[in-house]
Amino acid sequence: MRDIYGNSWAVIAWLGEEKDESGKAIQLVQRLCDVSKSESATEVEDCLWSNPGHLGHGGWFALNQLMERTYWFRLWIIQEIVMGGPALLIRCGTSCVDWTSFCVGISFLQEHLWIVKDALLHRESALLGQGDMSWATGSLHLVYRYPSRLGQPERNLPGFLLLPNLLSALIQEIKYMV
Numbered sequence: 001m002r003d004i005y006g007n008s009w010a011v012i013a014w015l016g017e018e019k020d021e022s023g024k025a026i027q028l029v030q031r032l033c034d035v036s037k038s039e040s041a042t043e044v045e046d047c048l049w050s051n052p053g054h055l056g057h058g059g060w061f062a063l064n065q066l067m068e069r070t071y072w073f074r075l076w077i078i079q080e081i082v083m084g085g086p087a088l089l090i091r092c093g094t095s096c097v098d099w100t101s102f103c104v105g106i107s108f109l110q111e112h113l114w115i116v117k118d119a120l121l122h123r124e125s126a127l128l129g130q131g132d133m134s135w136a137t138g139s140l141h142l143v144y145r146y147p148s149r150l151g152q153p154e155r156n157l158p159g160f161l162l163l164p165n166l167l168s169a170l171i172q173e174i175k176y177m178v
Contacts, residue, residue, distance in 0.1 A: 001083065011084030013077065018093025020065035021058050026095035028059030032105035032113075033097075041112030048116045052123060060117065061124035064136055066092065072139035106143045 035044050047054040088099035109117055125133040
C-alpha cells in the first residue's frame with residue numbers, strides 16, 4: 001500500500017455524497033484557510049460577531065454535519081492521511097479541498113474562533129429548526145491536534161513510522177469521547 005500511495009499523484013479521501021449542505025462546509029473550511037493568511041484572527045472574529053454571514057451562510061451547521069460523518073471514525077483514514085500526505089484531497093460530493101488547507105482552516109477555527117463558532121452553530125441550527133446543537137468535537141480535535149504528524153514531507157520519515165504515535169493519540173481521543 002505504501003508504494004501505491006507514494007506513487008500516486010493524488011489521494012482522494014471520499015467523505016460521501018453531497019448532503020446536509022456539505023458543499024457549504026467545504027467552502028467554509030477553504031475560506032477559513034484563506035482568511036487565516038490574509039486577516040488577523042481578531043478582525044475575523046469581530047466581523048463574525050457583527051455579521052454572521054461574513055464567511056458565508058449555512059456553513060457552520062454544514063461543517064458540524066460534515067465532521068459528524070462516519071468517515072472520521074473509521075480506522076483506515078489513518079492510512080489515507082499518513083500515506084496520502086500533501087497529495088491528499090478531501091472530497092464530498094462535487095466539493096473538494098486539499099488536506100493542508102483543510103487542516104489550516106480547522107486549526108484557525110479551533111485556535112481563534114472558539115467562542116464565536118459555538119454562537120454561529122447555535123444560530124444556524126436554530127434557524128434550521130434543529131434545536132440546540134454542539135460541535136462534533138472528536139473529529140475536529142482529530143484534524144486539529146494531529147496534522148503535524150500526518151503527511152508532512154519535511155519529516156523525512158516514511159508514513160508508516162508515524163502510525164504507532166497516531167494510533168495511540170486516536171485511542172486517547174476515543175477514550176475522551178466516551
